[in-house]
Amino acid sequence: MSRLLIQNGRVIDPANNLDQVTNIYISDGKIFAVGDACEGFQADQTIEATGHYVIPGIVDICARLREPGLEYKADIASETVAATSAGITTLCIPPDTDPVIDEPAVVELIHRKVKNAGHANVVALGALTLGLKGEYLSEMAALKTAGCVGLSNARSPVHNTLVISRAFEYAATHNMTVFIEANDPWLSNKGCAHEGPVSTRLGLPPIPYSAETASIAHYLELITDTNVRAHFCRLSCARSVEMINQAKTMGLNVTADVSAHQLHLTEMDISSFNSQCHVIPPLRNQRDRDALRTGISHNILSAICSDHQPHEIDAKQAPFPATEPGISALETLLPLTLRLVNDGQMNLTTAISKLTKEPAEILGINRGTLSQNAAADICIINPATEWTLDANSLISQGRNTPFHGWNFTGKVSQTLIDGKVIYSAN
Amino acid sequence: MGNQTSGQGTLMVNKATRKTDNMIGKDLWNIQLDNNGNLKHLLTIEGLSTEMLTSILDTAETFAGVNESVKKVPLLRGKTIVNLFFEASTRTRTTFELAAKRLSADVLNINISTSATSKGESLLDTLRNLEAMQCDMFIVRHESSGTAHFIANHVAPHISVLNAGDGRHAHPTQALLDMFTIRRNKGADFGKLRVAIVGDLLHSRVARSQIHALNILNTGEIRVVAPKTLLPKDIEQMGVSVYHDIQSGIKDADVVIMLRLQKERMQGALLPSEQEYFQLYGLTEERLKAAKPDAIVMHPGPINRGVEIDSTVADGPQSVILNQVTYGIAVRMAVMSMTLGSHSTSDDKQRKSS
Numbered sequence: 001m002s003r004l005l006i007q008n009g010r011v012i013d014p015a016n017n018l019d020q021v022t023n024i025y026i027s028d029g030k031i032f033a034v035g036d037a038c039e040g041f042q043a044d045q046t047i048e049a050t051g052h053y054v055i056p057g058i059v060d061i062c063a064r065l066r067e068p069g070l071e072y073k074a075d076i077a078s079e080t081v082a083a084t085s086a087g088i089t090t091l092c093i094p095p096d097t098d099p100v101i102d103e104p105a106v107v108e109l110i111h112r113k114v115k116n117a118g119h120a121n122v123v124a125l126g127a128l129t130l131g132l133k134g135e136y137l138s139e140m141a142a143l144k145t146a147g148c149v150g151l152s153n154a155r156s157p158v159h160n161t162l163v164i165s166r167a168f169e170y171a172a173t174h175n176m177t178v179f180i181e182a183n184d185p186w187l188s189n190k191g192c193a194h195e196g197p198v199s200t201r202l203g204l205p206p207i208p209y210s211a212e213t214a215s216i217a218h219y220l221e222l223i224t225d226t227n228v229r230a231h232f233c234r235l236s237c238a239r240s241v242e243m244i245n246q247a248k249t250m251g252l253n254v255t256a257d258v259s260a261h262q263l264h265l266t267e268m269d270i271s272s273f274n275s276q277c278h279v280i281p282p283l284r285n286q287r288d289r290d291a292l293r294t295g296i297s298h299n300i301l302s303a304i305c306s307d308h309q310p311h312e313i314d315a316k317q318a319p320f321p322a323t324e325p326g327i328s329a330l331e332t333l334l335p336l337t338l339r340l341v342n343d344g345q346m347n348l349t350t351a352i353s354k355l356t357k358e359p360a361e362i363l364g365i366n367r368g369t370l371s372q373n374a375a376a377d378i379c380i381i382n383p384a385t386e387w388t389l390d391a392n393s394l395i396s397q398g399r400n401t402p403f404h405g406w407n408f409t410g411k412v413s414q415t416l417i418d419g420k421v422i423y424s425a426n
Numbered sequence: 427m428g429n430q431t432s433g434q435g436t437l438m439v440n441k442a443t444r445k446t447d448n449m450i451g452k453d454l455w456n457i458q459l460d461n462n463g464n465l466k467h468l469l470t471i472e473g474l475s476t477e478m479l480t481s482i483l484d485t486a487e488t489f490a491g492v493n494e495s496v497k498k499v500p501l502l503r504g505k506t507i508v509n510l511f512f513e514a515s516t517r518t519r520t521t522f523e524l525a526a527k528r529l530s531a532d533v534l535n536i537n538i539s540t541s542a543t544s545k546g547e548s549l550l551d552t553l554r555n556l557e558a559m560q561c562d563m564f565i566v567r568h569e570s571s572g573t574a575h576f577i578a579n580h581v582a583p584h585i586s587v588l589n590a591g592d593g594r595h596a597h598p599t600q601a602l603l604d605m606f607t608i609r610r611n612k613g614a615d616f617g618k619l620r621v622a623i624v625g626d627l628l629h630s631r632v633a634r635s636q637i638h639a640l641n642i643l644n645t646g647e648i649r650v651v652a653p654k655t656l657l658p659k660d661i662e663q664m665g666v667s668v669y670h671d672i673q674s675g676i677k678d679a680d681v682v683i684m685l686r687l688q689k690e691r692m693q694g695a696l697l698p699s700e701q702e703y704f705q706l707y708g709l710t711e712e713r714l715k716a717a718k719p720d721a722i723v724m725h726p727g728p729i730n731r732g733v734e735i736d737s738t739v740a741d742g743p744q745s746v747i748l749n750q751v752t753y754g755i756a757v758r759m760a761v762m763s764m765t766l767g768s769h770s771t772s773d774d775k776q777r778k779s780s
Contacts, residue, residue: 199470203571203594203631208659273572317550319570319578321593339667 002044003027004419009049009380011057014353014370019378024054026376030420047421048382052142052413053348055256056356057089057377059368060333061257062233063308064326065091065122066079066384067113068106069098074310074397076110079330080119084423087379087412088306088332090360090367091120094179095127096154102138111147119297119422121377123153123363128167134158137167137280139300145373149363150231152179161222177229177362180219182240183281185415187211192321194236195280205321207282213239221248223254231362234307236281238291245300255362256300258292259307260336261327261402265289267401275316276402277309296354297346303359304351308335310398326383328398332389333383335408342409376419385411455576465764467471467587470596473639481643483606484542485760490753501763502531505562509535510552511590512568517639517727518590518752522565525758535563543555549573563766565586571595571631586765594631594658603637603757605643607750608681611722616643622676622717623666624651624707625685625734628658628696630725631706633656633685634766640664651675652707655696672707679717683724685708687734700733710736714744722746 004026005054011034012019017411018034025032025041031077033043060083065076081089093110095101101124103422114122128151132191134367151171162380171178188211195206209336216232220243223230234260235241244256261279266286277283295301316323334355341351360368367377391404415423431645455692458474460466465478469561507526507621509519519535524620526533538552547555556564563586566574578587612619616663624743627633627650652662662668662675669675676682687703697703709723723735740747 195659197660197663200660201634201664203592203596203634206659250626273575314548314550318548319568319573319576319592321570321572322549 002419003032003042005041005043005056005375006049006378006380008045009052009054011054012283012349012352012358013340013368013370015056015347015357016371018370024370024378026416026419029376030266031370031372031376032156033372047333047414051379051382051384052149053373053383055352055381056368056370057379057415057417058087058334059090059092059357059363059365060088060308060330060360061092061303061305061362062259063091063093063306063330064096064310065093065308066310067097068109071316073312074183076113076122077117077119078397079308080114080117080122082330082394083120084417085395085412086398087334087381087415088330089120089379089415089417090123090365092123092149092361092363094154094361095125096132096156098264100127100131101148102130102132103127104142107143107146107148116368119417121367121417123147123149123365125150127151128153128171128178129158129163132156134160134163135168140170140176143175144174148176148218149365150177151181152181152233155181155183157183157185161218163217163223165226167220168222168228172228177231177356177364179231179233181233182212182219183214184211184215184218187214189322190404192278192280192282192325193270194284196285197268199270202271202273202320204270209237209284211241212237212281213243216240216243220252220254223247227253229253230255232410234262234281234305235292235295235301236262236284236288238288241291241295241300241357242263244295245341248300253347255302255358256295257303257305257359257362258296258301259329259382260304260333261307261329261341262292263289263296263304264336265402270320273319273320273404275318276327276400276404278320279327280325280327293340295347297350299350302354302362303355304333304337305355305359306330308396310396311400313399316326317401326400327402328396328400329395330396331394332401332403334379334412335389335410336403338383338410339408354378376416379412380414380416381410382413383410385409385413387411427776444642457575465761467574467578467735468598468761468765469587469589471577471598471601471635471642472596476640476642478642479602479605479639480598480703482602482757482764483609483642485764486602486606486753486757489756489759494624496618498528498530500530501531502526503768505531505766506563507533507559507563507762508556508561508703509530509533510564510566510591511537512539512566512573513591515567515590517754518567519755523756524588525762526737528755529759529760529762549576553577553581557585560628561585562760565590566694567591567686569593588761588765591631594629594634596635597631598635599754599758599761600632601639602761603750603754604636604683604724604726605744606753607724608722610749611746612680616640616645619645619680620647620649621681621683622647622649622651622669622679623683623685624675624709625671626656626687627652627661627693628656628683629688629691630685634664636683637664637666649675649679653697656691670773672709672713672717676713679721681722681724682709682714682717682730684735686726687730704733708732708734708736709739711742714739727751733743
């Protein structure tokens with residue numbers, strides 16, 4: 001039984017309303033106690049954390065690891081190592097792997113690969129419909145037993161509304177959360193940029209607001225009807241934030257997240273056909289970006305995620321509409337969030353909460369907290385380190401980032417999973 | 427609706443948006459110029475200066491004479507120009523070819539259907555292969571917006587790229603030949619002109635380039651006329667006033683530019699039928715009377731008679747549609763000689779210094 005002491009760090013644990021300089025005592029991979037003294041605790045190892053933030057390990061609610069199916073882009077081993085280097089200790093992957101996560105065998109395969117890799121924890125969402133085809137229900141109970149923490153149809157549309165309604169009812173029967181990427185495929189119509197002055201100027205096929213908002217409205221009615229617990233993924237529009245706020249006010253059991261890049265970039269960033277800024281949902285305008293920031297600081301949105309999508313170099317080497325969307329984003333999730341704190345856009349506790357406690361609650365896992373007996377997943381940050389992101393130095397196999405050359409303040413110095421130091425900056 | 431917008435108000439709108447033009451397009455057009463401010467590539471009209479546009483038109487004026495009397499000049503002897511067309515084209519490719527030949531360059535025509543490239547070789551590989559053949563200029567047409575820009579960012583430094591149409595984004599040489607046509611007919615002072623562009627602006631790279639060019643040349647008023655389904659969102663931010671009714675849209679116009687309506691547009695539920703479109707937006711002799719009596723009628727071609735324009739207008743005394751085609755050669759000669767010309771001087775300097 002190994003005993004570890006992290007001392008004199010600024011411990012921030014939103015789940016316990018804690019923000020003070022104190023010690024963390026870890027025993028047998030679990031949090032033993034948090035406090036200034038712990039009678040009779042003999043540490044085998046002590047980590048000095050003076051001047052550092054000590055927070056629960058980050059829980060990333062959406063990251064694509066590309067395995068199984070697209071291993072030429074990245075794999076579980078490469079991406080979980082990148083995650084822990086960035087303070088992320090738990091990743092949730094959507095079911096759109098190849099094969100699709102619609103049967104227990106695929107979940108087991110993923111868990112086995114994760115265990116072999118031995119880095120970050122990975123939880124999976126199961127497919128809402130078989131093969132994500134929107135026709136037949138998946139075996140939700142079996143997927144739950146296999147370890148799936150929720151259900152989603154990812155970006156694949158379900159055209160038949162009755163199928164959605166039945167899938168929601170069945171998910172509710174098994175007390176499972178459905179994760180919704182709101183998108184009306186007819187309205188987004190193979191678009192690749194926000195419908196606005198920039199897409200008009202560049203002649204890029206546009207995606208209107210309504211592709212997201214009409215879809216949210218549609219889903220909200222079905223959620224009301226079926227009483228399923230629902231989580232909306234990666235909002236991009238100001239109006240979407242408003243709709244989620246209204247739904248919550250009316251007592252609907254809904255939550256929502258936003259990706260870190262949506263809190264920083266806008267349509268202006270694609271104005272030189274920068275394919276690194278080709279993302280789906282698209283970057284919208286400054287008003288939307290500000291509303292998403294407000295959504296976080298006013299607790300309308302519950303989580304900030306990476307929406308990690310690593311790519312091989314060629315995927316971004318083509319004319320803009322022909323490039324693949326997505327950012328290799330694990331290693332910028334915390335830096336971009338801290339940047340908002342440093343810029344005075346939100347307070348530190350809120351930011352940490354959106355990266356730890358709240359996403360863990362949405363996924364229904366006992367992590368993202370430093371409560372007694374919780375898994376000792378911990379991220380230690382030096383808040384004073386100033387550094388510049390170099391895309392070529394990313395640990396992820398995907399080097400596709402629009403944040404190359406950005407300056408950040410604050411860097412992960414150590415990451416612990418189940419009480420073991422799994423990453424150390426030095 | 428902009429139907430009631432007065433000419434005065436529009437002038438102010440145009441000026442206000444011109445400033446944001448520069449901010450948005452900064453990265454986009456910077457790569458078009460070399461360190462001395464000479465034209466290196468022509469990818470888009472956006473961001474070019476009034477002086478640059480005027481200089482291209484002036485150069486084209488000198489070549490217009492070449493076309494009429496002397497057929498060939500030796501300016502680009504020894505240069506190899508590749509027409510790289512990923513999308514079908516007759517007029518544009520042919521006039522580029524003629525222009526290159528009149529400048530004594532060697533021309534290679536390569537037509538690649540996009541389905542063929544998607545089977546194997548990537549666009550970048552295609553480029554590398556052509557580069558290895560020691561070409562000096564790529565003239566590119568592609569269905570994806572941003573292709574010319576992408577290519578210019580990836581070719582070897584001695585190669586010039588001319589955009590012959592990328593998706594819905596830009597078709598700069600077409601816009602330049604249109605400006606040349608307007609200048610020949612209406613004089614160099616665009617400030618007193620009212621120009622109406624009618625038709626499918628949503629899908630039109632030609633219209634986008636024309637709007638930039640007209641704004642840069644300080645055109646008095648630019649109007650766009652179309653149903654809402656054929657107008658891209660926020661187009662007024664490009665410095666135009668929007669009309670949905672052709673009668674008021676072309677009223678007192680000096681120049682009426684008609685755009686081609688592609689038959690596929692009915693399938694996308696953008697329009698009910700060609701008949702209704704012609705009824706509402708087709709240019710007839712009767713309708714043209716709303717414009718100034720000396721107004722000219724333009725069309726980038728190919729025209730759909732009886733869909734966007736009546737034959738009597740297309741072939742009528744106010745039509746300058748065939749002149750546009752002729753001027754296309756001189757304008758393309760001007761752009762080619764200016765872009766390749768700027769290279770040869772900088773190449774010479776490099777050779778001397780090394």
